[in-house]
Every structure is written in C-alpha cells, then in structure tokens.
Amino acid sequence: MALTPKPPLSITTLANLTILSLLFFSGPSHSTQPLDKTQEQRFVDCFGDLIHDPLLNFTILHALGTPSYEEYFKAPIKNLRFINSTSNKPSFIMTPTSLQQISNAFVCARNASFHIRARSGGHDYEGLSYISQSSNPYILIDLNSSSIVIDIEKGNAMVQSGATIGELYYEIAQKSNTTAFPAGICPTIGVGGHFIGGGIGALMRKYGVSADNIEDVRVVRPDGALVGRINMGEDHFWAIRGGGSNFGIITAFQIRLVSVPPIVTTFAITKTLEQGAARLVERWQHVAPKLDDDAFIRIIALAADDKESNEKRTINATFQCLFLGGASKLVAIMDEKFPELGVKPEDCEEMSWIQSVLDFAGYGKNASLEILKSRKPQFEGSYKGKSDFVKEPISEKGWNEIWRFMMEGKDEPVVMIMDPWGGKLDEIDEGDIAFPHRKGNLYNIQYFMRWPEKDEQVAKRHLDWMRKFYELMTPYVSKSPRAAYLNYKDLDLGWNKETSTNYSDASVWGEKYFLNNYKKLAYVKGKVDPYSIMWDEQSIHPLL
Template identity: 40%
Template sequence: MTKSNNLAFQFILFLLYSFLWAASADPHQDFITCCLQKSSDPVAFSRVISTPQTSSYSSILNVTVQNLRFTLPNTPKPRVIITPDRDSQIQTAIRCSKKHGLQIRILSGGHDFEGSSYVSDVPFFVLNMFNYRSVSVDAKSRTAWVGAGATLGETYYNIVKTNRSLAFPGGYYPQIGIGGHVSGGGYGCLLRKFGLAADNVLDARVIDANGRILNRKSMGEDLFWAIRGGMGASFAVILEYRVRLVEISKELTAFRLLKTLETNATDLVHKWQYVAPNLSENLLLELSLTVIQSNQTGKRTVQATFVTLFEGGADELVSIMDEQFPELGLVKKDCIQLSSWVEFIIYFYGRPLELTDSLLTSRVSLNPKSYFKSKSDFIQKPIPKQGIQKLWDMMLKIDFPALLMNWTPLGAKMAEIPESEIPFPHRAGNIILVYEKIQWMGTDPKLMQQRIALIREFHSLMGEFVDNDPRAAYADYRDLDLGVNNVGKTSVEQARIWGAQYFKNNFDRLVKVKTMVDPHDYFKNEQSIPPL
C-alpha cells in the first residue's frame, strides 16, 4: 500500500470510529472498534453493524421476531446487531466478542419460540444471518446449497422453479429460516416418506469457536452429526447446508374436512390416532384442533380439521379413505388437485393457491404476529375417548383466542430411521407429534401470566397420556419451562433435565461433541449443550 493510500485508509477509519463513537454510548463500543480494526474492509463492515442509536436497529431486530412477547420494552436487547454478508466478518466478530466479553446469539429466521436467538440476560450481540440467503439448486445431482438465512419458502420456490418434481422435506411455515429449522430436526408434509429436513443434509459449511471455516470433511463426522438436529447454535455458526432433494409425484391430491363435536369429532379424532400413523408413506393425514363458535348451536365447540396431502389421484385417495377411515366420509368433490407440492404449503394455511409464489418468497409473516407460548409432546399410544373428552373440557374453558393444537402422524419412514442416526431421537414407538399453542392480545403482564399458566395446566393434563420417563419434547419448539442453563457454568446433569427430553440418549454424545469442539462454551444460550 502506498503512503497516500495508507493515509486515506487511516482517514476512513478515523471517520468511522468518530461516527460510531458519537452515535453510541454503548459500553461495548470496544467490540465495534475491534471489528473495524481487524477487518480487511472496515467500510463494508461498518455497513452491516447496527446499534440502538442507529436508525436501522429496530427494524432489523423486529422484522424477524415472530413472538411479540420478546418485543416488549423490558426485554433485554442486543448491544449490537451484525448482518454479515461475508465469512470474514463472522470470523472477526467471533474473535472480537471473545476479547471484549460479548455473548453471541445467532438468528436465522426469528421463529425461536423463547427468543433465545435474540434475547439474553447478559451483554450480547446478535449475528443475524439474513444476508446468507442464497439457494443454488443442482437438479442433475438432486442437491442444493442453501444459506442459513434463506427461508423455507425461498428454498422451496427456487427448487420448484428449477424442477417441479423435486422437493425438500422441510417444514410448513414459509418464513422459517433454514439455519434454525434444520438445527432442531425440521419436519413437514413429506416426513412420513423422506424423514426430517436434518435427515436430508449431505454437507455443511460452518464457522467454529476458533473462527475456522469447516465443511463436513474438515469438521469430522461427530460435529456433522451434532449440527443436524442437535441445536447447531450450540456448536458453530451455520453458514449453509448442502441438502438432498427428493423426487415427488406430479399427481398430487389434497383435501380439508372440518368436523365439530356436533358432527362426531370425538370419535373421529379417536379413530384418527389408529389410522393416520399406519397409512401409506405417500399419504399424510394431518389434524388441527381448536375451539370455535358453532354455527349450529351458537355455543363454543371443538373443531377438528383433517388436512391431507396424497401422492396420487382423487379416486385412489377416496378409495383408501373408504377402506381405512370410512367414518370421515370423504367424497371426490372434497378433493383438490395440486399442480405442485409447494401448493400444499399454501393450502395448509388456507390461502389462495394463485398466491403461492408471492407467499413463498415474501419475508412478511404469513400469519399475523402474536404474543404466544408453545409446547410439544410425542404420543406413544392412542389417547382413549375419556382422555380426549378431558382435553375438550379444558379447551372449552379457555377464553378467546382459543388454544390451538396440531397433531402430526409419524410412522412410515420416521419409524425406520434409527434413534441415533442424528440427534433427533423420536422415531419408532412414537405415533404422533403434538404442537400446543396459546395466544393473547395486548401487553398486560397479568394477562400474559394468566395465559401462560393456562397452557402449562393444559400441558400437565397432556402428561397423563404420554410417556413421562422422560417426557419427550421437540427441540425446534424450544420450551424454557423444561429447564435452563445457568448464566455461568452449567453442569451436564443440570442440562440433562431439559436435554434428555429433546434428545434422550443422544444427549451424552452431544455433550462429548461440545467438549471436543467448544470446550470453553463460547456458543452458549439458555438451552445450549454444555461441555464437560
């Protein structure tokens, strides 16, 4: 570098430091200064830094946050947000945060139910992977490289645009970020035939606690195993995944049938538990449950919604239902033909199919954001009718907004994959994955406490019908009620309280991997895997 260029470079640094220092009284200004000093391109780095004093801070923080519980004024906010657009910025941020004692939180899509990817009780910065959103599809090899910040919708859109017969077995909600989704397992409408999103990851690029960029070969099989369903943010910054694409039939049929207590919902839900997990792998029969105001009686009633995706035609689907579940009363006019599998994502949420492309690629939340608390369960044997009635009784006692449940049948491919194949262990022996959610309107703390108490009570009731040794939970539906780590050092046995519920016997292997790759626990949150 010539003397004049060096002077110009120093002048740019002086302007940047002066601006940031004037704009921020943040005690962790040293972290920002460190990042700019160590960066090979401080001007570019300065563009991806936001602090509470910069105009972009609030929009960057709140645009991806889906649970409004964590937008309230008393919620701890990050001292700095970095939205990197190159690997070197992440490496620098890791080194500087270590030096200046700033905890890292990694955000890809903002659907962390407990806000652990963007909330902390200690000084922290958020690494928002929004710019890592490229999707590169190779139809010939049936693979794709997907950035951690790409949403499911963006991923699906790019796959179908390349080849309509190829699919990726990820989740339903288009605005979920791939990074977090795969890190906890990731299930969706294709799980009974192809398993989880994490089951279909072939390679990955990550940055570890030492700032090294690693792929599957260089990270080794232990770390590669851990980041596919074992909470990847406990081990590294996920940059991108190479995923396997699966081939799906071009003939696809769907239906949605609504039943209430007045139209035999109790008997149908009871029978569904025996039927749905044992159907062909080509047929997913989802169940959603909530409370509505009955048009027939004017009173509140439970509504059961049966939604299906089938690889095949309407005549064949009706024939299968006539044989396996005649009580449902499916007829051909209830069915709809889909032009592609991604249309089912939109159909599942009751949106017009002609909006498929725009809803997949939009970063605006498909459903209105809300204040909520969620829980999960795995059912091992069908709940008897008396038990179902107990669930209805409590659901009917809960005021509007009603408690919501989604019941996803497992079985088929999910029962064939060994529990230890990836960290997600809930395979054979589990017939249903249950999602429980309660919402509320407004910021009244007393109302929030009441609503959270209600879902805890409901979850306790669900405990009568599931295996409690230990009770199972789904890692992607993070629930801090299960237990939390200490702010400082956390023992493995303390973390096992929540870890065994997510990972069963795989928890011990996750601890070993953590001890090997991050012994000083740099990647830490309320439910991160602790090192020995």
C-alpha cells in the same frame, strides 16, 4: 466453563460508541490501547483490526442505542411479545457480508468475553435468537444472506441460512414440478434454525425430516475455523443435524432434493363433537401412523362456539391430508383404512405439490407463487408454543377430558396440531443424527396460542392457562423423559441460569429435546465449543 459475564454498558455510552470507535481507529494500534477500555470497545477494536477496514466496521456492526440497531433488531421479530421486551438485548447486531467476518466475530467475542447468538428467520418461540433472560453480554449475528442454487440434475440445492422455507420452495418450483424438499409448513420460517432443529413437515413420513436430508454444510466454528463436512469431523456433522445452535454458525446447507408426482391430492374435513370428532380422533391415532408413507393426515383441533347455540361450545377437529398421488387412489385407501372419516371424491382436490404448499400454508392453491417469497407473517401477534410426543393412543374418555378443558377456556385461543409419525421416521435409528424422535412415537402435538393484545396481564393469563393445559396432558404423553421438539422452544422446561448451570441441571430439558443423544451432544459441544461462546438459556452444557 462459560465466559465470565461483564456488566452491560449504559445506553448513553453505547449511543456514543461510533464516535469513540472513530477516535480509537485513528489512534494507536490495538496492542497499545488503554487497559480500562469497555468490553464493547475491546470487541470493536479487535474486529476493526482484523478486517483492516474501519469504514466497513460501521456498516456491519450496529451498537445498542443507535438507529440502525433498532431497525435490524425489530424487523425480523415474529413474536410481538418480545418486540418491546425488557429482557437483555444484544450489545451489537452484526450483519456480515462474508464468512471471514463471522470468523473474526468469534475470535473477538472470546477476546472481549461476549457470547454469540445467530438469527435467520426470527421465529424462535422464546425469542432466544435475539433476547436473553440473563445478564450475560452477547452479540447477535443476523444471517441475512439468502442465496439458493437448485441443481435438478444432481438432485441437490445449496441454500444459505438466511433464506426462508417459502423462498426455497419457490426456487424449487421454478425448476421442476416433480421435485420437492421435506420441511415445514409455515413459509416465512428461516431455514437456518428450522434445519438444525430437525424440520418436521408434510413430507416427513415419506422422506424424513429436513435434517435427514442435509448432505453438507458450511460452518464457522466457535474457534473461528471455516469448515465443511470433509474437515469438520463426523461427530460435528452428526450434531448439527438436529442439535440446534450449539456448534458454530451454519451459513449454508447442501440439501438432497426429493421426488414428488406431478399430481398430489389434498383434503380438509372438519368434524365437531356432535359429528363424532372424539371418536374419529381416537381412531386416527391407530390409522395415521400406519398408513402408506405417501399419506400424511394431521389434525388441527380448537374449541369454538357451536353454530347452533351461542351458549354452547364445541371442538372443531380438521383432518388435513397430503397424499402423493391421485384422488381415486386416496379415496380407496381411506375407504379401506379409515372408513369412519367418510372421505368422498368431492372432498379431494388434485393439484401440484407446490400448490399443496400454498394450500397447507392457508393461502389457497391458486394463490400466486410470489407470496412464498414474502417475509411478512400471515398473522401478527404474540404467541406461545409447547410440544409433546404420544406413544400410546389416548382413549376416547381421555379425549373428552381434553376437549372439556379446552372448551372451558373460552378466551384461550389454543390450537392443538397433531402430526403423525411412522413411515420413514420409523426406519431411521434414534442415534443416526442428533434429531432423536423416531420409532415408537405415534404423533407429535404442538400446543399453539396466538393473541393480538399487547397487555402484559393478558399475556400472563394466556401463559398460565397454557401451562395448566400442559399439566393436564401429563398422563397421556411420553414419559421418562417427557419428550419435546426443539423447534417448539419452551423455557418452561427449564433454562440455564447465567453461567452456573452444570451438565446435570441442563439435562433436565436437554434430555427432553434430545433423549439418549443428549450426552453425545454434550461431548461434541465440549470439543467444538468448550468455552460456550454459543450460549443461550437452553444451550447444551459442554462435557470436557
């Protein structure tokens, strides 16, 4: 069962929390405190007693309504539709400097009836790492430690959860030009949330997703215990590799690095409807998932005004490729497997793997590697994402219907990003780790829309249109369940209402994210976090 929610403290009272804390710390011990203390004060007192350093308390705990709170709350937020949200915010933001402090936070959270959430990069599509749609009080633990240690000789790295993917790629490149790691394309994403949600990217057809390459972890369990793979139990280790933020706070990962050739090749070829985009996309579905696993060809499709006519709309479909090898070999493969695309030597660029990272991220292959360490997003604005998996090719007629809907949404800047499956993903069983999306999928679709306006009515219009588009796609995508990718979090699939949701209700969206792994994940949740201290709107309901 979940913790019983308590009424939130007023902002005025919270603003005075630091003064109250000083008075309490200089007064009687925790055991003799008045029984009518606020929920927040019980947590502060408990935490202060455990760390034995009241001054440290004020440097790592930031109460709602204080200046430091606003700084820590807003700085990492990437989705601006949540930055001034009226949704429930955390009562405290904690910026820990040790594992023991996180352990103490769990102990005191349960004592004071708080839930806990963790944030690494701030990219959660629905903002669930830092805001809540429910009134349940909670504490946000901001994972800001970002140490990365690369060991090329051993072929692994130790990465703290507060690091970004870009920082990881940068550090790998400083050690070797033939070593890489399979993870996402956006460099500002935090590794913590990305890895535990699966972690798809351009190397997944060769090496699997990020979660497939986790060798060990450092975890603070909800009972406060500090564990790693050797003593956490194999079921717990299984669950954190794709099961999301349900099983404690992972503070660091030991990951297996992978080999890449000194030269890789990329191309990006854009076709419009007038140039046969519908036919090429239909053909791509048959080719891309079956190519040699050294080849990754994704499609980025969006509606645009036709350059030849201001009154006409078209679809731009960009075929973007990463190939682990030279251009001549890639052209030969394309001539054999996908001649319709017409790839020529002059379309291809040879470069190092780290340059391909810059290229795919939109910086260009010649950009400074230092940009990978920047946490500033390339584009600012509000956004919404949804996802699907496709198991059967969509006909050209079906694509034309999809293109028509996209072109009619003239002020709806949606992008369809289609990543091919196959390769290594087909070789790993659905139940090997918690991330379940394996053989049988042709590709994944991300529907992504970003807009600069801050007006709520504009946001509502965009969100309503996205939902209609998602409904339009129903006949063409996976069914029973209609699968979704956890890292493209989507509250439209359903969510926990306060603490009343049961296992059956939660399975409506849980089975979309986790397929047949959902029930096992619920049992692991029951063992590791039976009181749902780590609770959010789409957390897994524990089976006891």
